[in-house]
Amino acid sequence: MTLGGVVGFVVLSVLLLTALSLMATASIALAGARLRRAGPAAERSAAAWALLAPATLTLAVIAALAIRGSGTIDHCIGHDHHAHLCFAHGGAWLARPLAIALAAASALTLVLRLAGVAWRRIQTGAAIADVRRVAECADRVRIVQSQRVFCFVAGHRKPEVFVSSRAWEALSADEREAVIAHERAHAAQGDLWLGALIDVASVFAAPLAGAWLRVRWSDAGERLCDARAAQHTAPETVADALVRLCRAGHVQHVPSGFTPRSEALEHRVRAVLASGPIGSELHPIAWCLAAVAIIATAVFATHLHHAFETLLG
Amino acid sequence: MRALGELEERVMTILWDEHPLSVRDVCARMKRSKLAYTTVMTTLDRLHKKGVLARTKQGNAFLYLPAIDRSEYQRRVVETALGPMFEQGAAPVLAAFVDMAAEVDESNLARLERLIADHKRRK
Numbered sequence: 321m322t323l324g325g326v327v328g329f330v331v332l333s334v335l336l337l338t339a340l341s342l343m344a345t346a347s348i349a350l351a352g353a354r355l356r357r358a359g360p361a362a363e364r365s366a367a368a369w370a371l372l373a374p375a376t377l378t379l380a381v382i383a384a385l386a387i388r389g390s391g392t393i394d395h396c397i398g399h400d401h402h403a404h405l406c407f408a409h410g411g412a413w414l415a416r417p418l419a420i421a422l423a424a425a426s427a428l429t430l431v432l433r434l435a436g437v438a439w440r441r442i443q444t445g446a447a448i449a450d451v452r453r454v455a456e457c458a459d460r461v462r463i464v465q466s467q468r469v470f471c472f473v474a475g476h477r478k479p480e481v482f483v484s485s486r487a488w489e490a491l492s493a494d495e496r497e498a499v500i501a502h503e504r505a506h507a508a509q510g511d512l513w514l515g516a517l518i519d520v521a522s523v524f525a526a527p528l529a530g531a532w533l534r535v536r537w538s539d540a541g542e543r544l545c546d547a548r549a550a551q552h553t554a555p556e557t558v559a560d561a562l563v564r565l566c567r568a569g570h571v572q573h574v575p576s577g578f579t580p581r582s583e584a585l586e587h588r589v590r591a592v593l594a595s596g597p598i599g600s601e602l603h604p605i606a607w608c609l610a611a612v613a614i615i616a617t618a619v620f621a622t623h624l625h626h627a628f629e630t631l632l633g
Numbered sequence: 634m635r636a637l638g639e640l641e642e643r644v645m646t647i648l649w650d651e652h653p654l655s656v657r658d659v660c661a662r663m664k665r666s667k668l669a670y671t672t673v674m675t676t677l678d679r680l681h682k683k684g685v686l687a688r689t690k691q692g693n694a695f696l697y698l699p700a701i702d703r704s705e706y707q708r709r710v711v712e713t714a715l716g717p718m719f720e721q722g723a724a725p726v727l728a729a730f731v732d733m734a735a736e737v738d739e740s741n742l743a744r745l746e747r748l749i750a751d752h753k754r755r756k
Contacts, residue, residue, distance in 0.1 A: 447714035450636040454707040465707035468719060484711075556756075559749045567742050589745050593752050 325410025329386070330423035332405060332628055333378055340374035341526035345533060359599020360547060360591070364540035368514065369606045371521040371533045378524075380614040384621040385628070405629050433523040441516065448474045448482075455482060460500060463488055469569035471499050476516075479507035490568035494553060495561035501549035502558065511541055539584065546592040559589045634683070634709045640668075644676050645685065649703050653689065653696035 348355070348370045355363040385405055404410050413419050452475075455462035466484040473479050481503040491499060506512070518537055522530035550558045566585055617624065637645060647662050648654060654662075656674045663673065677697050680686040687700040701709070 444718070447718065450710055450714040453636040453642070454710045464711050465704050466711045466715070467708070468715070470715070470719070556749055556753050559745075559752075563742055563745050563749065586741065586745060589748065593749065 322407060322410050324413040325405075325407035327413040327416075327419055327423045328405050328410045328632075329382055329407075330427060331413070331419045332385075332632065333382055334422060334426045335632075336378045336381060337374055337524055338526045340377055341370075341524075341529050344370035344374055345526065345529040348533065348536065357596075359597040360540040360544035361601050362599035364537055364544055365601040365603060365606070367533050367537035367540060368518060369602060371518055371525055371530065371537070373606070373610060375521055375524040376610060377613055377617070380617050381624065384617045385625050388621040388625050405625060405632075430523065434520070437519045437523060441519075444474075451482060452480070459496070461488075461496075469565050471503065471565070473503040473506045473512070476512050479504075479512060486568060487565055490564055491561060494557045495564060498549045498553040498558045498561045499565075501552040502545045505545040505548035506541070509541075509544070539587075543588055543591050544598060546588055547595070547598050550592050550595065555592045555595050558592045562589055562592075634685075634706075634713050636710045636714075637680075637683075637685070637706075640672075640676055641680055644673070644680065645699065645703075645706070648686065648697060648699050652698035654698075655691075655694045655696055657694070659697070 348366055351366070355366050386407065404412065451464055452462065455464045457463075461481040461483050464482050464484050467486050468484050469487045469490070471481065471483040471487050473481050481500055483499065487499075488496070518534060522534045524530075525533065546558050546562075562585060636642075643663065643666075644659060647659055651662075656670065656677060659677065660668065660670055660673050677686060677688075677695075681688055681697070685700055685706060686697050688695040688697045690696075
């Protein structure tokens with residue numbers, strides 16, 4: 321394996337990732353209204369796929385090209401007019417300062433961003449461990465002594481619902497049920513694991529697109545859990561709980577907390593009261609499309625290989 | 634402040650329930666643990682240095698008493714643990730019922746409350 325070959329493949333990976341990520345993001349933006357009508361489950365899974373698919377497909381393309389290039393037949397002999405996407409004969413990439421700079425900068429950015437995600441996860445894990453130690457068990461939740469207004473679910477192996485004492489006191493018995501149902505819906509649909517995967521996938525997405533899709537995924541997830549909580553209680557109870565928690569935080573002038581911004585709160589309240597369709601997740605369709613794309617990549621590896629070489633010059 | 638260790642927490646639980654106590658008193662109340670006198674003394678000294686215990690000298694021995702009550706300790710631990718996350722708006726790390734830090738307008742809250750009330754009336 322030559323260093324030049326690695327540079328070539330890294331450059332191709334960056335360009336492919338960026339292009340696929342932008343295409344996926346644009347598709348979600350264009351289908352925004354239709355996805356909203358389909359329901360939060362469809363919206364959420366579309367955002368998740370838009371984050372996960374580019375990285376998966378890029379990996380498949382690179383793997384197919386690498387396998388194609390490592391065969392016994394030396395494909396590079398036939399065309400020496402441009403730099404080869406080949407681990408054995410990719411030395412020409414080292415003569416391209418721009419390619420080296422792009423590969424180095426991308427690799428460094430990727431490593432730093434992945435380290436950032438890992439560091440935040442470690443910090444959060446330590447913080448939750450501390451909170452768990454001092455929280456008091458009560459009525460299926462852990463009450464956390466705090467003047468802030470928050471409630472969340474945490475713990476990958478054994479998810480637990482944490483509610484601040486201030487939030488707990490602000491809620492009526494029915495609203496408490498709604499909050500617990502919402503949090504349990506997060507745990508039941510695997511948001512804690514999926515969130516970690518989405519965070520990693522966001523690192524590989526095009527700049528800004530990753531953050532935008534992450535917010536879309538998160539917002540739709542909240543509305544989906546609101547809808548599931550409404551099935552356990554009532555839409556008005558969930559809406560009441562949302563507004564009450566925001567008011568409890570607002571009245572105390574808590575500078576920040578897990579309180580929704582004005583438009584997000586209104587969106588969620590209106591969505592839960594409308595009791596629209598939850599929608600179905602896009603998993604079967606998305607899996608089929610991904611499988612077709614990966615198989616096509618493998619079948620047309622040779623043509624792809626030459627197309628990318630010609631494109632990259 | 635970070636959460637106390639297991640032994641520290643057990644010592645604090647004893648002192649929150651009853652104080653002031655000397656090292657020997659604390660040892661006597663932890664008889665089942667069979668901890669060495671010096672272990673308890675070191676733990677109490679560490680807790681004093683952390684600021685969660687106060688102490689007064691009586692003869693040759695120190696008498697220990699909590700410098701903060703249990704709920705204040707809990708509040709401080711929670712603030713240290715979650716405070717930075719709230720400030721940075723890192724809610725997506727946790728699956729929260731309500732997330733995204735920002736101010737919510739009072740008139741908007743009142744409008745939403747009217748909207749919910751209207752919805753209830755129509756049902």
